[in-house]
Amino acid sequence: MLAVTVALRISQREADAAEARRRADKMEAEQLRRADKNEAEERQRAEKAERELSQARLVVAVIDYPSPEQEIARRPGDEDVIFVRITNYSESHIFHPRVEGFVHQNGGTVTWDIVEWDESGYEGPPDVLPTGQTDKIPVNPTFDPPITSDMYPMRTKVIFGYTDVAGRRWRRIGQATPERVYPEGTFQIGGPYWYRADS
Structure with missing residues (x-):
């Protein structure tokens, strides 16, 4: 047992x-x-x-400079103008593309406004920028302290933003990697009030 x-x-x-x-x-x-x-x-x-x-990364902004012919045609007192071209090379439309500012080469401040360069003027920012299309914005940045015009191509960087087709807002500085912008940082950081993006 x-x-x-x-x-x-x-x-x-x-x-x-x-x-x-x-x-x-x-x-x-x-x-x-x-x-x-x-x-x-x-x-x-x-x-x-x-x-x-x-x-x-396929949405880019570059600075164009007035041609010699445009420089000759300028009238006394005309503002200094450069053109920012925002181009959409991505596969989808983008929304509310906007210049948001410029990086000062020497750590100063940059103020700017949109100006009319020719008789047609600037029609205003597009709500939609289709794939393959460009928005060309005439602006007159003022650098404090001042810089010479020959410094623009070498070192000036454009800050710009846009909203993609999925509703995500992006911001890019020059050709650096784009960064997501969340609701608290949606509004742009410079430029005339009427030009600013709402989303």
Whole structure:
């Protein structure tokens, strides 16, 4: 009888140990499954963010300078004018493209306004800029302290923003990597009030 009791106890301990191993194996498998799922979700988020950023890089702004003919045609007292071209090379339309400012080469401040260069003038900022299209904005930045005109091509950087087709607002400084702008930073940082983007 004692032998039978001992055998039953040993059998129960073995069964309990097997159940504990089964539970441990199940828990480990669940943890691995969750880790794999989290890794896959993180990879998907990273890939999505990279796709968004790759499209954001395809919206560019460059500075154009008046041609010699335009310089000759300027009247005394005309303002100094440069042109900022915002071009959408991405696959989708963008919305509310705006110049937001300029980087001062020597750490100073830059104020600016939009001016009329020719008889037609500037028609105003577009609400939508289709793929492959350009908005050309005539502006007259004032640098404090002043810089010489020959410094523009070398070092002047345009700050500009736009909203993509998914409603994300982006800001870019020169050719640097675009950055997302969230609601608290949506409004642009410079320029005439009427020109500013609402979203």
